Amino acid sequence: MSDIVVSARGVHKSYGSNHVLQGLDCDVGRGITGLLGSNGAGKSTFMGLVLGLRPRQGGTLKVLGVDPDQSGPELRARLGYAPEHHDLPGDVQAADLVRHIAQLHGLPRRAATERASDALWQVGLGEERFRPIGTMSTGQRQRVKMAQALAHDPDLLLLDEPTDGLDPVQRDDMLALIRRVGREFGIDILLSSHLLEEVERVCDSVVILANGVVGHSGPLHQGDSAASGIKVELDSDPRALVAALVAHGATAATDGHILTVTGHDALPDLVRDLVADLGLGLRRLEPRRTTLEDVFIEASQ
Amino acid sequence: MTEARIHDRGYLAYDGPRHGPGRAMVVLGCHTAQRVLGLKRSNWQKVMPAITLLISFVPAIVFIGLAALLPDSSDLDLGEPTEYYGLIVWMVFLFTSFVTPEAICTDRRSGLLGLYLASPLDRDAYLAAKFAAIVVVLGIMTIGPTLLVLIAFTLEGSGPDGAIDWLVEFGRVLASGLAMAAFWGALSLAVSSLTTRRALASVAIFVSLLVSAAVGDGLAQVAEAGDSFGLLNMIALPLEAVYRIYGESNENGPPIAEVGTLPILSTLIGLIAVFLWFARWRYQRIEVNG
Numbered sequence: 001m002s003d004i005v006v007s008a009r010g011v012h013k014s015y016g017s018n019h020v021l022q023g024l025d026c027d028v029g030r031g032i033t034g035l036l037g038s039n040g041a042g043k044s045t046f047m048g049l050v051l052g053l054r055p056r057q058g059g060t061l062k063v064l065g066v067d068p069d070q071s072g073p074e075l076r077a078r079l080g081y082a083p084e085h086h087d088l089p090g091d092v093q094a095a096d097l098v099r100h101i102a103q104l105h106g107l108p109r110r111a112a113t114e115r116a117s118d119a120l121w122q123v124g125l126g127e128e129r130f131r132p133i134g135t136m137s138t139g140q141r142q143r144v145k146m147a148q149a150l151a152h153d154p155d156l157l158l159l160d161e162p163t164d165g166l167d168p169v170q171r172d173d174m175l176a177l178i179r180r181v182g183r184e185f186g187i188d189i190l191l192s193s194h195l196l197e198e199v200e201r202v203c204d205s206v207v208i209l210a211n212g213v214v215g216h217s218g219p220l221h222q223g224d225s226a227a228s229g230i231k232v233e234l235d236s237d238p239r240a241l242v243a244a245l246v247a248h249g250a251t252a253a254t255d256g257h258i259l260t261v262t263g264h265d266a267l268p269d270l271v272r273d274l275v276a277d278l279g280l281g282l283r284r285l286e287p288r289r290t291t292l293e294d295v296f297i298e299a300s301q
Numbered sequence: 302m303t304e305a306r307i308h309d310r311g312y313l314a315y316d317g318p319r320h321g322p323g324r325a326m327v328v329l330g331c332h333t334a335q336r337v338l339g340l341k342r343s344n345w346q347k348v349m350p351a352i353t354l355l356i357s358f359v360p361a362i363v364f365i366g367l368a369a370l371l372p373d374s375s376d377l378d379l380g381e382p383t384e385y386y387g388l389i390v391w392m393v394f395l396f397t398s399f400v401t402p403e404a405i406c407t408d409r410r411s412g413l414l415g416l417y418l419a420s421p422l423d424r425d426a427y428l429a430a431k432f433a434a435i436v437v438v439l440g441i442m443t444i445g446p447t448l449l450v451l452i453a454f455t456l457e458g459s460g461p462d463g464a465i466d467w468l469v470e471f472g473r474v475l476a477s478g479l480a481m482a483a484f485w486g487a488l489s490l491a492v493s494s495l496t497t498r499r500a501l502a503s504v505a506i507f508v509s510l511l512v513s514a515a516v517g518d519g520l521a522q523v524a525e526a527g528d529s530f531g532l533l534n535m536i537a538l539p540l541e542a543v544y545r546i547y548g549e550s551n552e553n554g555p556p557i558a559e560v561g562t563l564p565i566l567s568t569l570i571g572l573i574a575v576f577l578w579f580a581r582w583r584y585q586r587i588e589v590n591g
Contacts, residue, residue: 051419053589073322073421081419087412091342103328104420106319115315122312148416153315158419185312 002065003029005156005188006050010059013045020045022212023059028190032182034199034220035192036296037209043192044084046209047158050190051081064155077106080149080187084160088141090134094120097133098148105152112151119151120144123177139170146177150187157181157189163198175202200292208299215299220292229262229288232271235281244274260288322421326430329422333434337403353396354442357389361446365453382470383547385447386477390540393442393481394510401439401489402502404431410497415589424584428490432577435486436479444478477543484539484569487576494583510535514555521556531557532568542569 006028013021020042037043048054049061052068052075061068066075088097098116103109120129123143128136133144142162149157162178163171179202182189193199199206200220207217234241234257242252242259248270251263264270268285275282338354339347408414417427451467451474454460461467492509493502517533524530532538537555544551545562552558557565 048589053418072423073426076419077319077322077421079419081416083412083415083419085412085415087410089407089411089413091346096341100328100332101416101420104325104417104422106321106324106421107315108318108320111315111317118313181312186314 004062005030005064006190007062008046008059009061011046011049011056011061012058013042013049013054013056020212021049021056024209024213026207026214026217028207029205030188031204032178032189032191032202034203034206035190035209036194036196036199036206036292038194038300041194041209042212043194043209044160047081047160047190047192050158051076051079077152078155080152080154080157082142082145082149082157082159082162084164084192088133088144091132093130094125094133094136094144094147095129097144098129098151101148102151105154107152115151115153116147119147122150123147124173138165139167139173142166142170142174143177146174146181150181150185154187157187159189159191161193162191163193163195171198178202196292196296206292206295208296210300216295228290229260230267230271231284231286231288232259232261232275232282233257233284234259234275235283238280240278241271241274241280244278245270248274257283262288322423322426325421326426326433329417329427329430330434330437333404333431334438336407337400337434337438350396350400350438353392353400357392357396357442358446358449360385360388361450361453364450365457368454368457368459381547381549382447382450382473383477383544383549383551385450386443386481386540386543387551389442389446390481390536393439393485394536396439396442397485397489398507398510399503401435401486402493402499402506404435405490405493406497406499406502409587410499414587418589425581428577428580428584432486432490432580435489436482439482439486440478443481444474447474447478473546477546480542480546480569481539483573484535484542487573487580488535490580491576491583494580517557518555528556528559529564531555531560532564535572538565538569538572541565 004027006026008024008026011021011024012019024042024046035043035046045054049056050063050068052072055069063075064078068075095116098119099109099112102112102116107115117126117129120126123146125140125143125147128140133141136144142165146159146162149159159178163174166174175198178189178191181187182202182204191199191203203220205217205219208215232238232241236257238254238257238259242254245252245261245264249264250261250267250270253260261267261271271285272282335341338350408417414427418424422430448471451460451470455467461470488509489502489506492505495505496502513533513535514537517531517535517537520530520533521528534555534557537557541551541554541557541560542565544554544558545565550558
């Protein structure tokens with residue numbers, strides 16, 4: 001399988017005069033990818049295009065190597081989808097629903113029955129599988145949605161706000177399950193969310209949508225290295241240090257006694273030596289971490 | 302010896318056979334038919350389909366019983382086959398109004414439509430499967446009893462004479478039942494596509510059928526233009542089409558009985574097409590989560 005599971009180039013989608021996606025370009029690689037964006041950024045619209053539920057108005061889109069507009073049914077047989085809403089038919093047993101959806105994705109009845117049972121065990125609903133969905137909690141329904149998306153062994157799993165409506169404990173459990181599906185089961189996941197923290201916890205890479213385009217995309221922890229700079233906290237006026245750093249080709253931004261230093265290959269050594277030479281008191285010296293929040297704010301602007 | 306059990310097999314990839322979208326339509330159709338009939342649902346949901354189905358078979362069972370019990374059944378006058386449809390048309394009417402909206406309303410209300418359209422089914426395939434399921438379930442009422450009577454009378458020796466006559470009669474039973482089932486199934490699909498609420502769809506179908514009968518017959522009797530207005534009567538139209546399939550007309554029936562066979566069959570087929578087109582048009586515009 002290719003390393004790119006979703007490839008979008010110049011994708012446009014409008015609803016009347018509302019231009020939701022305006023030339024979206026991104027590549028979604030293997031592993032767990034977070035699709036981030038504020039409400040109304042176009043996440044669900046993009047999911048709909050990936051599933052082939054809606055035709056796009058421009059650009060090219062390849063999902064698992066095929067165009068959803070051209071080969072929708074064949075593509076959807078290889079996709080698993082857990083929608084955002086919590087509504088599921090209340091009078092249907094969880095096992096029946098999961099089996100039914102697996103059959104729709106092409107599995108013969110006996111295989112669908114076995115895999116529905118297995119999928120419900122995997123998501124932690126083994127003992128509850130014969131309960132009507134209407135009697136289940138929100139957390140359990142989210143797990144039923146995950147099970148029905150998994151049962152037919154998809155190549156790509158699309159999860160739309162999978163922790164929506166869950167309490168903190170249920171959310172932790174769901175994130176652990178998503179991580180397990182992505183890492184242990186080896187299924188690629190595109191996870192739509194507006195919660196930075198949960199994307200940061202489970203995803204390998206991120207695509208941030210803002211104003212109908214991709215504001216940022218790439219591996220999630222790329223910015224953790226020293227290449228993104230260091231933070232230095234002094235116990236006195238940092239202006240002398242700033243001047244010395246600039247003289248050595250580095251860049252320094254100050255916030256009181258705290259400096260954010262970038263732009264040099266050996267920053268920690270350089271700062272240590274300059275602080276010693278200048279006789280300054282050093283309180284803290286640590287790698288500057290570019291948080292997802294930093295990236296998100298920058299992308300949104 | 303202790304018994305060893307594997308409690309967690311872990312996640313297993315599936316590399317067995319997979320069916321295509323055609324099979325998905327069959328799966329959806331069977332599932333829909335089950336739900337409409339109330340199977341695997343609460344007892345309350347089984348009441349209406351069970352009663353209407355049972356009542357529609359009662360005349361057939363009585364006919365067969367009389368034919369079997371009476372010593373000389375060949376002298377028994379059980380009326381024309383077309384009269385049977387007159388007996389069950391009100392049961393079909395109730396079934397269409399109060400049972401068939403389950404086929405599509407609940408999918409939209411429960412969010413299941415989004416899951417269906419995220420499967421290999423597209424909107425047209427989804428609607429085709431739903432329509433087929435409704436027609437099959439209605440067909441149990443519109444074909445089942447008359448077919449049962451035909452088979453029973455044939456076995457008893459009082460059926461049509463010869464293979465050709467039997468096949469003609471069999472063809473009429475199938476065509477009549479399908480015409481009624483397709484007409485009311487398409488109407489149900491069109492009206493149900495307007496709302497997610499099953500009860501609302503039921504009332505809308507019930508009222509639209511009654512109003513069409515009142516308006517059609519009323520205009521036919523009042524207006525100078527005459528009996529053609531009877532074509533608006535959506536209860537009488539499929540019933541009259543059945544009479545024409547048997548080469549008869551409903552002598553004591555509503556004004557539509559005076560209209561020619563071609564307008565009746567054309568109107569029936571045209572309305573089925575319009576209802577199906579309308580349901581498709583609605584579903585092309587419905588936004589689903591995704």
